[in-house]
Amino acid sequence: MPDVEPETDEPDDIEMTTAPAEDAGCFVPTLPTRLLDEAAQLAARINPVNAPYTQNAIPEGGPMISELAVLVSKYWGRRRRTLTVSFTETTANDLKQRILGHMNAWNIGVRFALTNGVGQVRISRAGQGYWSYLGTDVLLIPQNRPTMNLQGFTMSISEAEFRRVVRHETGHTLGFPHEHLRRALIDRLDVAKTIAYFRDTYGWSEAQTRSNVLTPLEERSIMASAVTDQDSVMCYHLPGRITKNGQPIRGGPDISAIDRAFARRIYPTGFWPFFDETTTWDESEDVSLEDALALAQA
Ligand SMILES: [Zn+2]
Numbered sequence: 001m002p003d004v005e006p007e008t009d010e011p012d013d014i015e016m017t018t019a020p021a022e023d024a025g026c027f028v029p030t031l032p033t034r035l036l037d038e039a040a041q042l043a044a045r046i047n048p049v050n051a052p053y054t055q056n057a058i059p060e061g062g063p064m065i066s067e068l069a070v071l072v073s074k075y076w077g078r079r080r081r082t083l084t085v086s087f088t089e090t091t092a093n094d095l096k097q098r099i100l101g102h103m104n105a106w107n108i109g110v111r112f113a114l115t116n117g118v119g120q121v122r123i124s125r126a127g128q129g130y131w132s133y134l135g136t137d138v139l140l141i142p143q144n145r146p147t148m149n150l151q152g153f154t155m156s157i158s159e160a161e162f163r164r165v166v167r168h169e170t171g172h173t174l175g176f177p178h179e180h181l182r183r184a185l186i187d188r189l190d191v192a193k194t195i196a197y198f199r200d201t202y203g204w205s206e207a208q209t210r211s212n213v214l215t216p217l218e219e220r221s222i223m224a225s226a227v228t229d230q231d232s233v234m235c236y237h238l239p240g241r242i243t244k245n246g247q248p249i250r251g252g253p254d255i256s257a258i259d260r261a262f263a264r265r266i267y268p269t270g271f272w273p274f275f276d277e278t279t280t281w282d283e284s285e286d287v288s289l290e291d292a293l294a295l296a297q298a
Contacts, residue, residue: 074135074175080109086119102166108267135175179235183216184228193242229258
């Protein structure tokens with residue numbers, strides 16, 4: 001059925017012309033360079049666990065923080081939280097609820113809730129392609145702009161596409177990068193064929209393909225499952241004709257068992273007793289260094 005549908009400009013038909021294997025066009029937009037320092041500081045403030053990655057990643061005589069910020073984890077932290085979600089176009093309630101259901105299919109300590117106001121996560125269906133900003137970066141996007149795009153999504157799109165696309169883009173919002181950027185998977189790609197494939201299929205320049213597909217994640221900058229998972233919902237499908245051994249990188253149609261175990265480990269659904277809201281406090285209540293030293297001498 002999808003193959004014989006003529007191409008039209010109607011949003012309902014977008015899915016018809018997009019074969020599942022062609023999702024490789026998903027990209028993670030990056031913030032303007034001027035905001036990278038702010039993004040690093042924000043990520044560290046939201047979750048102090050993010051800060052050591054900055055420091056660990058500074059090589060001797062290395063780059064300034066602006067160049068390092070892209071390495072900083074965008075993790076939301078262990079504290080259970082709700083992120084509000086709104087839509088930038090008028091969207092029927094059944095479609096909103098369906099998208100929300102797939103966002104919450106991760107079933108972890110970060111939950112998504114619809115708001116009638118302006119959400120922290122803002123979804124458009126009008127832009128080009130499927131994409132989402134990464135983790136805490138979404139808070140730095142101007143309020144009148146989307147943080148996620150689900151081009152042409154309607155109720156007529158199959159459940160399998162909702163699983164594959166909405167759950168994948170939500171993974172980016174949760175701070176998960178593309179799994180195929182793990183070095184073990186990139187090492188399987190033939191560089192020249194990969195550049196040609198993305199040029200011919202998506203019109204990407206060599207530089208775009210090198211940065212989006214061929215540059216491995218800095219291992220120190222990420223928290224990741226120990227196993228590289230080509231069935232991850234965060235992994236592109238990449239065809240066998242661009243790999244060195246002719247075997248495709250499968251790409252996941254849904255949150256994999258490894259995805260789920262990893263997501264639950266870093267975003268537990270229950271409160272960790274130590275990080276419970278009853279045992280943490282507002283910054284205004286912090287004990288100053290002077291007071292702590294005075295207590296030590298008392
Ligand atoms: Zn993606």
